[in-house]
Amino acid sequence: MxxxxxxxxxxxxxxxxxxxxxxxxxxxxxxxxxxxxxxxxxxxxxxxxxxxxxxxxxxxxxxxxxxxxxxxxxxxxxxxxxxxxxxxxxxxxxxxxxxxxxxxxxxxxxxxxxxxxxxxxxxxxxxxxxxxxxxxxxxxxxxxxxxxxxxxxxxxxxxxxxxxxxxxxxxxxxxxxxxxFPPAAWVERALLVHCNDEAEAAVPLREVAHRHPGVYLKSLAKPFPSAGVEGLRVIAAAQAPTTAEAEAAVTTALTDLQHTLEATGLRVTW
Amino acid sequence: MxxxxxxxxxxxxxxxxxxxxxxxxxxxxxxxxxxxxxxxxxxxxxxxxxxxxxxxxxxxxxxxxxxxxxxxxxxxxxxxxxxxxxxxxxxxxxxxxxxxxxxxxxxxxxxxxxxxxxxxxxxxxxxxxxxxxxxxxxxxxxxxxxxxxxxxxxxxxxxxxxxxxxxxxxxxxxxxxxxxFPPAAWVERALLVHCNDEAEAAVPLREVAHRHPGVYLKSLAKPFPSAGVEGLRVIAAAQAPTTAEAEAAVTTALTDLQHTLEATGLRVTW
Missing domain, CATH: 3.40.980.10 (MoaB/Mog-like domain)
Known part of the structure; x- marks a missing residue:
C-alpha cells in the first residue's frame, strides 16, 4: 500500500x-x-x-x-x-x-x-x-x-x-x-454494540481483528453519561482492488464480530 | 512565551x-x-x-x-x-x-x-x-x-x-x-478589505506588520470567483499579560492598517 x-x-x-x-x-x-x-x-x-x-x-x-x-x-x-x-x-x-x-x-x-x-x-x-x-x-x-x-x-x-x-x-x-499508484477501493461500515463499557467488547474485538487482519476494526468509546447515546460504535474498513472485494471483507468481518459479541450476551445492530 | x-x-x-x-x-x-x-x-x-x-x-x-x-x-x-x-x-x-x-x-x-x-x-x-x-x-x-x-x-x-x-x-x-506558566490574554479581531486580490494588500500589510511586531497579522485569501464574499479578511491577534493590553495592541495595529490601506485607495470595514 x-x-x-x-x-x-x-x-x-x-x-x-x-x-x-x-x-x-x-x-x-x-x-x-x-x-x-x-x-x-x-x-x-x-x-x-x-x-x-x-x-x-x-x-x-x-x-x-x-x-x-x-x-x-x-x-x-x-x-x-x-x-x-x-x-x-x-x-x-x-x-x-x-x-x-x-x-x-x-x-x-x-x-x-x-x-x-x-x-x-x-x-x-x-x-x-x-x-x-x-x-x-x-x-x-x-x-x-x-x-x-x-x-x-x-x-x-x-x-x-x-x-x-x-x-x-x-x-x-x-x-x-x-x-x-494502482487505485484501490475503500469501504467503511459501522455497527452498534449495545453496551455502556468499551472494555466489555475488547476481547471479542481483538479475536475478530486477529481473524481478519486485512480489515481495520476500531471501537469508538463514548463519554459517560451520554444521554441519547445507545452504545458503542465499531467501525470496520478495508482497502481492496475493487469495491466489491472491500465490501465483502468488511461484511465478513462485521458478521463474525456480531456472532462473537452475541455469543458473549451483547446485542448488536447494524 | x-x-x-x-x-x-x-x-x-x-x-x-x-x-x-x-x-x-x-x-x-x-x-x-x-x-x-x-x-x-x-x-x-x-x-x-x-x-x-x-x-x-x-x-x-x-x-x-x-x-x-x-x-x-x-x-x-x-x-x-x-x-x-x-x-x-x-x-x-x-x-x-x-x-x-x-x-x-x-x-x-x-x-x-x-x-x-x-x-x-x-x-x-x-x-x-x-x-x-x-x-x-x-x-x-x-x-x-x-x-x-x-x-x-x-x-x-x-x-x-x-x-x-x-x-x-x-x-x-x-x-x-x-x-x-504566567497566564496571558489573547485577543483576536478581523477587518475586511474591499478588494478581490490578496496581492493588492500585501505591501501595506507588510509595512504595518513591521511597525507592530507583537501583533500577529494574517490575510486570508479567498477563492475566485466567490459569490457573496465581499473582500479579503485580515486577522489581527495579540497576546499580552492582560486583555486590555492585548486589545490595545490589536486595535492600534488594525487602525494603522486601515489608514495605510485607505491611503492606497482600498476601502476597509471592521
Missing amino acids: PQASLLAIGNELLNGAIRDANLFTLSQRLTQMGFSVEYALMTRDLPEKIGLALRFLLDHKPDVLLCSGGLGPTEDDLTLAALAQALHLPLVVSEAAAALVEAHYSRLLAQHYLAHPGPEFARRKMSTLPEGAIPLPNPVGTAPGVKLCYAGTHIYVLPGVPAELQAIFEASIVPELLTL | PQASLLAIGNELLNGAIRDANLFTLSQRLTQMGFSVEYALMTRDLPEKIGLALRFLLDHKPDVLLCSGGLGPTEDDLTLAALAQALHLPLVVSEAAAALVEAHYSRLLAQHYLAHPGPEFARRKMSTLPEGAIPLPNPVGTAPGVKLCYAGTHIYVLPGVPAELQAIFEASIVPELLTL
Missing part, C-alpha cells in the same frame, strides 16, 4: 483562529484512492519550523507528501523558500508558473473582476519555485500549485484556501496519482 | 473516518492561556510511529506536550506503551490509577449503569502507566489521563474522546498550567 504524509502550514491553524479542514479532506481522499496516510502535521509560518517538519516527514520516505498553505503573495507565505532550503535547491523564476499567473490576471482583468494585474513583486513571488519544480494550474485562485520529485517522494504543494487546494488536487494531482 | 506541541493518535484520524477536533480545541485553549503552539501532529496506532512522533516533538523541547488518544482498554490503545518505550521507562501498575479505575466502576455499578465492573485485563491495562507517571481523574470516562515530566517537558496524555479530553484538560491540566 503506498504511503502518504501531509503537512499544513500556517500560524492560524495553531492559534485557534482557523480549524484546519485540508488535512481531513486529503486524508479521506487519499485513503479512498488506496493510500495509507502515516502522518499529518501542522506547523507555523516560520522557515526553520517548516524545514524541520519537512525533514521529519521526508525522512520516513513517503511515496507522496502533500503540503498546504503559504503559497500566496504575502510576506508570511514562506513554504516554497523553506522547501528549497530543506532540499538544498535554489529558488528560480519558472517561466511556466509566470505564464499561469499572467493568464490568471488577464482573465480577471477581461472579466472586470480586477482593475490591476497584481503588483509585480506578487506576480514574481508566485512564479518563483524551487529549481526543477513544475507549477500546477490553479482554477480558482492566483498562486499555482507546485510539484517536485525528491528522493523517490512525489511532493505536491497546494494553497491553504480549501477551495483552491481541492480544485488543484482534483484537477492535477488525482489523475497523476491514479497513473503512478 | 511558553511553547506547546500536540500529538493526536489514531488510525481513524488519518483514514477519513473521523475529523479530529482535539488538536483545534487544545490549540485554541493553550493560545488563550499564553502558549505558542508549535506543532500539532497526527499519527497512526502503531508503536513505532507513535515513538517517532514523540521523539520529533520532544526533540524541540516544548514546555508542554499534550497527547490524545490510545488510552482505552482495546488492543490498539498503545499510547502509554509507546511513550514508555520512547522515554526508556518501564510500565508499572499505578496504585493511584487502579484506585481511580475501581472508583469509576463502583460508581457505575451503584448507578446500575453497568452490570459488571469491567474485565480484569481492561482495568489492569488502564492502571498501567510509565514509571513515575501520575494519573489524572477522568470525570466522564474510565481511562485516567496521565501526567509525566521528562527532560523539562510537562507531558500530559488524554483520552481521544473529545468530552473526556476536555473534562480532564479543564479539571486537572488548566489549573496546573496556570500555576506553572
Whole structure:
C-alpha cells in the first residue's frame, strides 16, 4: 500500500483562529484512492519550523507528501523558500508558473473582476519555485500549485484556501496519482454494540481483528453519561482492488464480530 | 512565551473516518492561556510511529506536550506503551490509577449503569502507566489521563474522546498550567478589505506588520470567483499579560492598517 504524509502550514491553524479542514479532506481522499496516510502535521509560518517538519516527514520516505498553505503573495507565505532550503535547491523564476499567473490576471482583468494585474513583486513571488519544480494550474485562485520529485517522494504543494487546494488536487494531482499508484477501493461500515463499557467488547474485538487482519476494526468509546447515546460504535474498513472485494471483507468481518459479541450476551445492530 | 506541541493518535484520524477536533480545541485553549503552539501532529496506532512522533516533538523541547488518544482498554490503545518505550521507562501498575479505575466502576455499578465492573485485563491495562507517571481523574470516562515530566517537558496524555479530553484538560491540566506558566490574554479581531486580490494588500500589510511586531497579522485569501464574499479578511491577534493590553495592541495595529490601506485607495470595514 503506498504511503502518504501531509503537512499544513500556517500560524492560524495553531492559534485557534482557523480549524484546519485540508488535512481531513486529503486524508479521506487519499485513503479512498488506496493510500495509507502515516502522518499529518501542522506547523507555523516560520522557515526553520517548516524545514524541520519537512525533514521529519521526508525522512520516513513517503511515496507522496502533500503540503498546504503559504503559497500566496504575502510576506508570511514562506513554504516554497523553506522547501528549497530543506532540499538544498535554489529558488528560480519558472517561466511556466509566470505564464499561469499572467493568464490568471488577464482573465480577471477581461472579466472586470480586477482593475490591476497584481503588483509585480506578487506576480514574481508566485512564479518563483524551487529549481526543477513544475507549477500546477490553479482554477480558482492566483498562486499555482507546485510539484517536485525528491528522493523517490512525489511532493505536491497546494494553497491553504480549501477551495483552491481541492480544485488543484482534483484537477492535477488525482489523475497523476491514479497513473503512478494502482487505485484501490475503500469501504467503511459501522455497527452498534449495545453496551455502556468499551472494555466489555475488547476481547471479542481483538479475536475478530486477529481473524481478519486485512480489515481495520476500531471501537469508538463514548463519554459517560451520554444521554441519547445507545452504545458503542465499531467501525470496520478495508482497502481492496475493487469495491466489491472491500465490501465483502468488511461484511465478513462485521458478521463474525456480531456472532462473537452475541455469543458473549451483547446485542448488536447494524 | 511558553511553547506547546500536540500529538493526536489514531488510525481513524488519518483514514477519513473521523475529523479530529482535539488538536483545534487544545490549540485554541493553550493560545488563550499564553502558549505558542508549535506543532500539532497526527499519527497512526502503531508503536513505532507513535515513538517517532514523540521523539520529533520532544526533540524541540516544548514546555508542554499534550497527547490524545490510545488510552482505552482495546488492543490498539498503545499510547502509554509507546511513550514508555520512547522515554526508556518501564510500565508499572499505578496504585493511584487502579484506585481511580475501581472508583469509576463502583460508581457505575451503584448507578446500575453497568452490570459488571469491567474485565480484569481492561482495568489492569488502564492502571498501567510509565514509571513515575501520575494519573489524572477522568470525570466522564474510565481511562485516567496521565501526567509525566521528562527532560523539562510537562507531558500530559488524554483520552481521544473529545468530552473526556476536555473534562480532564479543564479539571486537572488548566489549573496546573496556570500555576506553572504566567497566564496571558489573547485577543483576536478581523477587518475586511474591499478588494478581490490578496496581492493588492500585501505591501501595506507588510509595512504595518513591521511597525507592530507583537501583533500577529494574517490575510486570508479567498477563492475566485466567490459569490457573496465581499473582500479579503485580515486577522489581527495579540497576546499580552492582560486583555486590555492585548486589545490595545490589536486595535492600534488594525487602525494603522486601515489608514495605510485607505491611503492606497482600498476601502476597509471592521
